[in-house]
Amino acid sequence: MEKIIEELKKLDGVSKKTAEKIVFDLIINEEKLDSLSEMINKIKTTYSECDNCFFFKENNKCSFCDNQNRNKNIICVVSTKLDALKILDSSYNGMIHVLNGEINLNKNIGPEKLKMSELFVRINKGIELLLALNLTFEGEVTSNYIANKAKGIADKISRIARGIPLGGVIDYIDQETLNDAILNRKKM
CATH class of the missing domain: 3.40.1360.10 (Dna Topoisomerase Vi A Subunit; Chain: A, domain 2)
Incomplete structure (x- = not known):
C-alpha cells in the first residue's frame, strides 16, 4: 500500500493524506476502481504530446497545429x-x-x-x-x-496585457499592477 501511496504522491497536487484517502476509497469501492482504471487506459490510448507545439494531441490531432x-x-x-x-x-x-x-x-x-x-x-x-x-x-x-x-x-x-482583473478593487491592487493597468489602458 505504501508503494501505491508514494506513486500517487508523484501526481501534481496530491499530498500524502490525499493519496491515502484515494487508496482507501478505491479499496472500499470497486466500482470507482473500475471506472478509474478505464479512464487511465483511455488517457493512455487517446492522448499524446504534439511534437510541434508540445500541447496534447487527442486521437493524433492537435487542437492548435491540426x-x-x-x-x-x-x-x-x-x-x-x-x-x-x-x-x-x-x-x-x-x-x-x-x-x-x-x-x-x-x-x-x-x-x-x-x-x-x-x-x-x-x-x-x-x-x-x-x-x-x-x-x-x-x-x-x-x-x-x-x-x-x-x-x-x-x-x-x-x-499579454497586465492590469486589474475583473472584479478587482483598486484599493487592494499593488502599485506595479496599477501602473501597468494605467500604462496599458484602452480607448473606449
Whole structure:
C-alpha cells in the first residue's frame, strides 16, 4: 500500500493524506476502481504530446497545429499545458508553443531544459510572438530571454496585457499592477 501511496504522491497536487484517502476509497469501492482504471487506459490510448507545439494531441490531432482555421502567423508562448488549455478556451485564434516550464536558475532550469530550441525553429520574419508567461520573476526572466533571442527573427514580439482583473478593487491592487493597468489602458 505504501508503494501505491508514494506513486500517487508523484501526481501534481496530491499530498500524502490525499493519496491515502484515494487508496482507501478505491479499496472500499470497486466500482470507482473500475471506472478509474478505464479512464487511465483511455488517457493512455487517446492522448499524446504534439511534437510541434508540445500541447496534447487527442486521437493524433492537435487542437492548435491540426486546425486549419487557426492563424499560423502568430505563436502564443506559454509555460504549461494547463496554460495552453486556458488559451485554447479563450478567443485567441493563433498557434501555441508550450515551454514545459520557465527559466529558474535556483532550480537549475535553464533554457536548455525547456522547449526553447524547438520554439526558435518555428520563428521567422512572418511570425508574431505573443508571450503569455506568468507574471512572476521566472516568467519575466523567460519572457526577456525569448524576446532578446527573437529580436530580428520574429516580425513582432508582444506580451499579454497586465492590469486589474475583473472584479478587482483598486484599493487592494499593488502599485506595479496599477501602473501597468494605467500604462496599458484602452480607448473606449
